[in-house]
Amino acid sequence: MTTRRSFLQQAGLLTAGILIAPSCMVAKADTKNIGIQLYTLREELPKDAKGVIGKVAQAGYSEVETFGYSKERGFFGMQPKEFAALLKQHNLTAPSGHFGLDSYIGEGNEEELKSYIDGAKEVDMKYIIAPYLGQQLRQSASDYQRVAERLSQAGEACKAAGLQFAYHNHDFEFQKFGDKTGYEILLSETDPELVKFEVDLYWVVRAGLDPVELFKKNPGRYELWHVKDMDKADPKLNTEIGSGSINYKQIFESAKVAGVKHIIVEQENFAMDPFQSIAQSYTYVKENLI
Template sequence: MTTRRNFLQQASLLTAGVLLLPGCVMAEGNKNVGIQLYTLRNELPNDVKGVIGKVAKAGYREVETYGYSKEGGFWGLSAEDFAKLLKENNLTSPSGHFGMDAYIGEGKDEDLESYIAAAKAVGMEYVVVPYLGEGLRQSADDYKRIAQRLNKAAEACKAEGLVLGYHNHDFEFKQFGDTTGYDILLQETDPELVKFELDLYWAVRGNKKPADMFKAHPGRFELWHVKDMDKNDPKLNTEVGSGSINYKEIFEHAKEAGLKHALVEQENFSMDPFKSISQSYTYIKENLL
């Protein structure tokens, strides 16, 4: 949360012309910390307005949505009503996760059209593919077909002023000969149209070094999912700064990656979820940005 003290400190540094500020330099200077609302999936459906209010109180200024459908909207709210709720809480939503399996596998263009309409109504910048069903990704050729569909979707997004993004898990790093599904997606999609939301936890769990990925494909990773890995059980998440992932090192490469939006996500908790998201926010704001 920006306090008067923090504001004055930042203003004095800028006035003095100090360039060696701690932390990363995001592309286009965005220093907001966001959250993927899937983090609060158990609480959100029962109290949308209350949860959004608590997210804002924790200091977040950006949220990423999940689970939208044309029938159910955003947890029972239309895109327009959800946009109003965000505005009331001084929040914006730069991106949303929209299920794309039917679009990719069955050619349901109408799904994509409904997602684009919802994204525009909320004021989003990115329509993000969150996951690939197992049946879609059995071979290298499957990933090439997926890339073709992503390129087509990206063109449709661009025509409406949006950008298509792709969010990974760890299955994309499975080897197919001398390549991986993720490498195929990077190579076969248009770098000007398709950006990547790198889930840093899953990348590390997939034995990848994010800095190497940024160096190989500079500017393509405009969104990050920031969630830490439990030191005792790598299959579990923990609060950012409390786990085994060296986030200070990763954030040093933010500019090379093209980072514009850093979004906290956590899938399991050992404390109250709202205390957890506040702790992660504070760590990122004070130590990484």
């Protein structure tokens, strides 16, 4: 089975994530659309990217979140204008994308960031998201401080281009360095207007934390939610939303505090047909959470 981390290492990409909605009141007001992180369908996309996008729309989704873009490969083998046309054909939008930023964060690769900004704008994205931090970039508190500085600089560049920058978590950010976690450093040492956070709710819960407490401590920073459920028998596995052990109804009650604007479903492993799975998760989110 291909894991996210092994895939990223093999492909030289950085990605991740999912999203879910706010409290009933806020969800209906601010998060009418349900999106999917296309990493969910990473095994199917290389076979028939255009067909996959069509099936995502058929499952009910109105938004997609991309991963793996490069200037050379484009979006899943399509250059931005072609990908944008495909989305429009299926009444889909792509408000956000995961872009591999290790070389920017670690080496200051400005050209790579610029290429991401250009690609994002061509498909009318609103968010550029750092999906992952390579292990070499996160060995100490000072490392996280340097990362925070680079995220802020990326936030400035995105703002100048009319975009919003955001950071997506896993569980490693919650490791403590002294009295602070890496995640706390990133939150405290970045400008709330320049750097938003895409909270991956599964990874927060797996790290032993309560997402609602994060929202209360950092109101308005979590404009994107990655929503994936935790398998009841094996917490290391995902399952369809509403079938696992995460109490999403309770989490959604804090949507207004979090400031969520985009709900993004993600799943990294399947016990059923992937397209049946994403349709089931969509239905649960729409009928029970927003």
